[in-house]
Amino acid sequence: MRLLLVEDDRMFGEALQQNLRLDGFTVDWVQTAEDAEVALSTAEYAVMLLDLGLPAKSGFDLLSEIRAQNNPQPIIVITARDARRDRIRGLDYGADDYQVKPFDSDELAARIRAVARRSVGRFSSLLAHGPVTMRHDTHEVTCHGKPVTLTAKEFAILAALMEKPGAILSQASLEDRLYGWGDEVASNAVEVHIHNLRKKLGKEFIRTVRGIGYKIGDNL
Amino acid sequence: MKSIRGLLFTALLTGLIAAVALTGMSVYLRVLHELDVVFDYQLKEVAYAATMAHPDQLLLPLPSDSASYEREARLAVQIWKGDQLVYASNPKRPIPKQRQGLTTLYLDDRQPVMGWRVYTLYSKDKMIQVSQPLEARREVGIGMAWRSVRPLIVAAGFLVVLVLVSVSYGLRGLKRVASDISSRSATSLDPIEEAGLPREVVPLVHRINDLLNHLGHAFDAQHRFIADAAHELRTPLAVIQLQAQFLERNTDEKERAEAHRQLKGGVRRASHMVGQLLALARLEPEMGGSADEHLSLDDEAGEVVFDLKPLAEANGVNLALDTDTAWMIGDPEALRALIYNLVDNAIRYTPAGGTVAVTVRPSGVNALLQVTDTGPGIPPAERERVFERFYRLPGTSAGGSGLGLAIVKSALDKLNGTIALSAGEHGNGLKVTVSLPRAGEEPTEAPESG
Incomplete structure (x- = not known):
């Protein structure tokens, strides 16, 4: 955030x-x-x-x-x-x-x-979509009930995507949320984080929309 | 305590009694003189009447006996034929025979008051003598004097009551002021209503209002100062809290070491703020306690420069001192706070490699202290405001208390000095010129002879 x-x-x-x-x-x-x-x-x-x-x-x-x-x-x-x-x-x-x-x-x-x-119109710190739940206050993430460990950047990307399921977020917009001024951003940084998230939460959870960005998978 | 009403009452009563007594006395004396003439005439009249009357008629009571005035006159008639007393209207009054005419007679030497006025008339074979006690004359005189004074006494009574009532009425204004003051809370410093007060009381109330106004300003200043101080202490404390928390949460050893260093800086800043607040509070005029000592401005400047040398070295600033002897009289603590804050400020705002120069020179009736630095200076538009408490120049966040120049100003007020800010050499940096009233050299104790 x-x-x-x-x-x-x-x-x-x-x-x-x-x-x-x-x-x-x-x-x-x-x-x-x-x-x-x-x-x-x-x-x-x-x-x-x-x-x-x-x-x-x-x-x-x-x-x-x-x-x-x-x-x-x-x-x-x-x-x-x-x-x-x-x-x-x-x-x-x-x-x-x-x-x-x-x-x-x-x-x-x-x-x-x-x-x-x-x-953003939410009332709880708990976000849930499909098999994945995440808590903003404790930074705990689970997948199919099992705890998953995420880095701060991975958590931030996941939170951004899960806040608006179905919305497509561009790479630039994700970068904007992740990095402040003066942070060194590698050109493929977001891609690397998405890759790691897929490894931890399953390939289908985050989908790539070609040429536009990323979104949470629909049928999970 | 003296009561205005009591005082008035006493004065009025004394005056009135004196007036009544004087009036009564003067009436009495004048009436007595006139009565002598009238009564003497009456004595003669009665005597002549007796010569014409038949002796038998004289045995009857005098026709005028029934009249109170005549009774008061207490006349008595004696008639002699040859040496024999043939008639006495009042046998209890043995007045001896007198020679022709009016006589004042004192029969009893021991009682000179008991005198008589006698008219003796020789007529052919008879001698008629009419007498009157002087006492009677006095009584008539006193009666007349009393009657003339009586309305005066009644008027005086009315006057006393009238004056006392009107004084009470006039003093109602004071009573209102008193109840106004006693009904207000200790913190209420609103002025007392001046309208409707007697003219004599207005100056007093006016003075009280001036005092209240003055106190109100002092209280406001105090409140503002406390509010400002509380506000300004919050940020350094918040910094310490965040730094401590960061130190607690962080596990990275390298970052913890840095956080530790920052925490120390935060604590230093908070204690600096507290120290400056206390220094300023001590210089408040309300604190009083100003010591007038003979001070050497050059010595004091030298000591401050010595104390601040480590800070200058740490900041990479060259600190130079150049002084001539200059004496002054004033409060040593105020002078020290003045010089310390000026030099400390100069060092803090001067970038590394710069110079801070402190000079002391006598100049006419003044002693001049100059602190020149090669820092960013103060724009002319800001040169008034920088003396306000907690005012910091926009863009400076050197972690200062914002009190340094406010302390300088308070100290100057205490030392009766003036200050001028100008650009330093070649228009760069800041030159602060403080002018203090100069005194003669301290009288050194004469070396003991012998």
């Missing part, structure tokens, strides 16, 4: 990025509202983490601008402002959730998953 972190404090941004990566998220980090606008226009993010106390243009301004454009981008506000008035204002401005500093990174990860889930 790819996240956009908008945070001007260097140390905080670094520490949060490290923790979220450990949770299997791909995190792009910008330090100003202006950079966040550029990032939002170039890539698709499952959730945006927004600090309110940004220099120059504030997080509130960015938040209300995004909502004014009818952009449904899931947004979690992260801030040191704990006054009830600020929390209410943040939510009323269109934030999906609110996290006050300091916080536990596990809690933030759970909030990110919850917001991401709701944004």
Whole structure:
């Protein structure tokens, strides 16, 4: 799952990025509202983490601008402002959730998953299709009831495909979800991950649609 | 405590009593003089009347006896023929024979008050003598004086009541102010309503409102400071929490070592923030406790440079010191905080290979401290705002507290100094010029002779 972190404090941004990566998220980090606008226009993010106390243009301004454009981008506000008035204002401005500093990174990860889930209209962390089940919270995957071990990238690709069974996802769109800025991406990286997934879950589970991309198999 | 009402009551009563007494006395004295004339005339009239009356008639009570005025006059008539007293209207009044005319007579030396006024008239064969006790005259005088003073006393009573009532009415404003103040909570600093108060009370309430206003500003500043401080401490604490968590979750030894280093940095930053907050709080004017000591600006600058040498070396910054002797009077802690934060800031914002120069020069009535660096400088538009608490220049995230220059400003206020920010040499970097009032050299103790 790819996240956009908008945070001007260097140390905080670094520490949060490290923790979220450990949770299997791909995190792009910008330090100003202006950079966040550029990032939002170039890539698709499952959730945006927004600090309110940004220099120059504030997080509130960015938040209300995004909502004014009818952009449904899931947004979690992260801030040191704990006054009830600020929390209410943040939510009323269109934030999906609110996290006050300091916080536990596990809690933030759970909030990110919850917001991401709701944004695609799901209600549970459990995804199931055919013989395969996967849990977003524990990263457990089973096939025919037996546990399967996946790497973080494999998990991310599987999650993307299983979230919309039947939808075809292009290689570029999968790459976009998997890799943040600055990540080295080999040209055949997605193909390699798909190959490994088929080995673990069976050849028929993921189908290739020639010239377009990949989708979950229909008759399983 | 003195009561305004009590004071007024006493003053008014004393004044009124004095007025009544004076009026009564002056009426009495004047009336007494006039009464003498009137009564003397009456004495003569009675005496003449007696000469014309038949002696038998005189045995009858005097016709005027029934009249109260006459009774008060207490006249007595004696008639002699030759040496024999033939008639006395009041036998209990043995006035001896006097010579012709008006006489004032004191029969009893021991009682000089008990005097008599006597008119003696020789007429052919008779001698008629009419007498009146002086006491009677005084009594009439006192009666008249009393009657003239009585309405005054009644008026004075009314006056006292009227004044006391109106004072109470006037003091209602004060009572309202008092109940206004006593009914409010300890934190309410709203001004007291000034409308409808007596003019004499308005200045007092006005002063109180000024004080409340002043206190309100101080409280607001304090609240803002605490809110800001709490807010600013959250981020360093959040960093530490995330770093600690990362260290706990990560199993990669190499990454753990790096995380450990970062955690130390996070803790250092949080403690720096706390230290700066405390420094700023100590410099608050409300904290008081300013010591006025004789200080050597060059020595203090030298010490700060010595302390910050390791930081400069760690950052690869060349730290230069050039001082002349300059004395000043002020709070040593404030001066140290001032110099330390200026030099510390300069070192932090100067890239490796740069130079930070500290100079001290006496200049007229001032002592000048200059800190010049080769860092990015501060744009002219930002040179006011950088002194605000927690204001950081956009684009700088050196992990500073955002308090350094706020501390500098508070210290300057305490030391009565001024500060000017300008571009450094060739328009690069930042030149900070601090101007402090200069003092004479510290009086060194004279060497003991002998």
